Amino acid sequence: MTDTLRQSRSPLYLQIAEILRQDLDRGVWLEGDFLPTVSELSAKYSVAKITVRQAVKILDEEGLLKARRGHGTSVLPKPPVRDRLVLGTHLSTLTDLYRGDKPTLKLLEDRLANIPGKPLIGNLSKDGYHLLKRTHSRNGEVYCVISIYFEKQLFKRHEDEFRTQLALPVLLDSCDIDLAHARQSLIIGKCDYNTARLLKLAVGDSVAEVQRVICDTEDQVIYLADVIYRSDFVSLEMDLLA
Amino acid sequence: MTDTLRQSRSPLYLQIAEILRQDLDRGVWLEGDFLPTVSELSAKYSVAKITVRQAVKILDEEGLLKARRGHGTSVLPKPPVRDRLVLGTHLSTLTDLYRGDKPTLKLLEDRLANIPGKPLIGNLSKDGYHLLKRTHSRNGEVYCVISIYFEKQLFKRHEDEFRTQLALPVLLDSCDIDLAHARQSLIIGKCDYNTARLLKLAVGDSVAEVQRVICDTEDQVIYLADVIYRSDFVSLEMDLLA
DNA sequence: ATATAAAGTTCTATATATAGAACTTTAAGA
């Protein structure tokens, strides 16, 4: 049971920690149970006891386990699970996501900019775009970095609202904005250095990279958001027969 | 520029490699360009030259760069990008995904089983379920592990087809199957040991955990699939105004 | 042929990861 573990460049103790974390999560052991001893785990995974001990130490530090000499390693009560953000699959549900619980916004960039790359749909405005880049936090935790490109004229008409509120509710609630097409994409990527700093992650940790594009009736992009979410914060759910 | 890097438990050289890989991917350097020298990168990231050299070696091994003494480190042509699987957001598009390019199936388990946990929607059949667990491969690469639970009576009626073909096309094309509700969820998780072996990943690597549930008109679950995709294989795209 | 530039190696050094064994400390039961 070591081929896969030893082929990885990740330290063994981190992998063992992850295996144990997942076993805990899926209920292999319940609160109050004892894990197999360090010696047993060492034999099971064919690694040194110090390696298991280091792994257990991490989980101890995370509040999942309690190791005590002369006693064993016991399972602590599961910490309350932070709810995941359910990314809506319709503009209205996506927008509703924020009505109840507005995150804390922190502005990072506020300037004229061109949309990088090719959008999912639509054509780019010749007037250019206004970029607001900011982080969203909830309970003190930064959970996403969002770069929003507003079509310049649109931005001018709603500047005060866009600067102070979440963008999608503003877009949907404004009578003078004609939304004709909207698409969203998601891929799973890896955190880069700048995003790692903002999201309190390590470089290479997984993130959800989401792009949302909204076009008017002339198929012009009026809103484009590139969002990097911490992967542990998001989930998606959708009706396959809608 | 080292706080974030040194707070991680991941070896520095792996993080530097990831930073460089992402810079390459986003076009900071193009084919034929030279990277900054090992000394320059060492200074930039405040790490030893041997650390940078190890990072560059990984990218050299991946075919992204070519380091030559007396010359520098040049950028090689990007390897062809493997297309991501676009996970449909409607049953029909999801099913069409497979019509054109059937993956290679490898059976892992084939037995009576109960659906673990609570499904997204619907009620569980008292008759129980038949489980087929298998891997899907494309071009020799295993890209997902899928556990499909078929309602027992349904399975009996279509056993030969379910055993040899992809399940969703069978479900949709059969006249005697009444699909009333279908939902899909996705979260981003981490690879466990068993899945790591099957998907040729390391424990802890990111994966997409998808559940699809289909119910009949009596709100009974007739099909439930738990799928673990390699995160680099999947993408989602959806119409937000559908 | 020579000089310069840059990767790569060797050296000395410390820190961390991992291994196995022996020993110590703590906890709990008899």
Added chain:
DNA sequence: TCTTAAAGTTCTATATATAGAACTTTATAT
């Protein structure tokens, strides 16, 4: 109080990660 069980420490050991410096090798320009 004693015994047993299990975590934790210390020891010896090797491997790997990381650091800085000096040196070597290779490639290229002059």
